[in-house]
Amino acid sequence: MEHQFWQEKWQANEIGFHQDAPHPLLQKHFPTLAPAKGGRVFVPLCGKSGDMMCLQQQGFDVIGLELSEIAAQAFFEENHLQVTVSDAGDYKRFQSAHIEIICGDFFAVTRELLGDISAVFDRAALVALPPEMRVQYVGQMRHLLEPGVEGLLIVLEYEQDIISPPPFAVFQEEVNSLYGHWCDIKLLEKAASDVKGKPCVELACRFRVL
Template sequence: MENEWLARWREGRIGFHRDAPHPALRHHWPRLGVRPGVKVLVPLCGKSHDMRWLGRHDHPVLGIELAPQAVEQFLDEGGEAVSRYRQAGFEICRQGNVELWCGDFFHFHIAQAAEIGAFYDRAALIALPPATRQRYAFHLAQLIPPGARGLFISLNRAAGEELAGPPFHVPEAEVRELFEPNFQITLLERGDPEPGSGFQEHVWAMVRRGPID
C-alpha cells in the first residue's frame, strides 16, 4: 500500500486532490466550536488546500504525509519562505502556520502531538485498505486528547458497485465500529452520489471521549 501511494504521487495519479477547499469543511467546521489558535492535525494530508483554509481561519496546522512530492508541491504552490528541520525520523517543513511532517503516520506518536487540539480527515481513512483501518482509528485516538473535536469525511458506494481503491468505500456501519469506542460521532450530512464514480460523501462530527464518557 505504501509503494502504491508513493507511485501515485510520482506519476501524478492524484485525482483525489481538490483544487479548492472542500465545501463540507467550509460549511461544517465553523459549527464544531473549535477555538481559534487550536492546532489541527491533518493525517495523510497530501497537498490539500484545506490546510491553507484552516490556517486562514486562525488554526495552526500539522499535516502528516508519506509522499515527499506532495509536500514539495504544497510548498511550491504556497510561494512563501520555508523552514526545514528533522525530528523523530520525520522531515519537517514549516510555511506560514502550516507544518508538514513527511513520513509514516503510524510513526507519529503522542510526544509529537502534545499541542494538537483538533483534527480533520478528508482523505486518510478512505486511502487505507480494510486491514489497516482499525490500526488507523486506534492510532488517531491515541493522538487526540479528550474533548478534542474533529471533522471526518467518508465515502460510500452503492451496493454492487466496484469496490477497488483507493479511495475505498467505507460504509456507515464500519465508521461507527471503528470510531465509536473512542469518539462520540454524529453524522452531519450525506452528499449526493458523484457522477461517474458512484461515491457518496458522508460528513461526520467527532469528539474524543474522556475517561468517564
C-alpha cells in the same frame, strides 16, 4: 496500501484525489466544531490538499502528516509559502508560519512529534486505506488524541465493486464501529457526490473524543 504504492503515485503525479479548492463540507461544517481559533488542526495523510490553506484562513494553525516529500514540497511551493525544512528523527519537518507538514509514516508517529492537537480534519485519509489498515489507523488516532478533541471526518458510501479503490467505501455503520467506543459521533450531513465518475454519497461526521 504499502508506502511504495503512494510514493509511486506522487512520483508519477497520479493524484486524481487532489483538490486545490477546499472541500465544501469542510467549509460548511468545520466552523461548527468547538476548537478555538489559533488552535492546531491535525490533517492526517494530508497530501498537498487545499483544505490546509482553508483551515489556516479560518484562523487555525495546521499540522499535516504525509508520507511523500514530493507532496509536502509541492504544497509550500504552490501556495507560495516560505518554508524551513529540518530533520526530526525518521521524519522531516516542513515548517511555515502557520502550517507545518511532518513527512513520514502516520502509523509510527508520536504525540511528542505532532505536539498539541485541538481538532482533526480527515478527508481522503480513512477512505484511502483497506479495511484492516482502517482499524490500525483509528487505533493510532485514538492514541494521538486527548479527550475533548473534535474532528470532522468525511467518508464515501458506494457499492465497493463499481470502482477500483482507493478510495474505499466506508459506510456509516463502520464509522460507528471504529469510533463509537471512544468518541461521541454525530452524522452532520449526507450529500450526493461522485467517485471516479460514479455516484456515491459523502458523509460528514463529527467526532469528539470521550
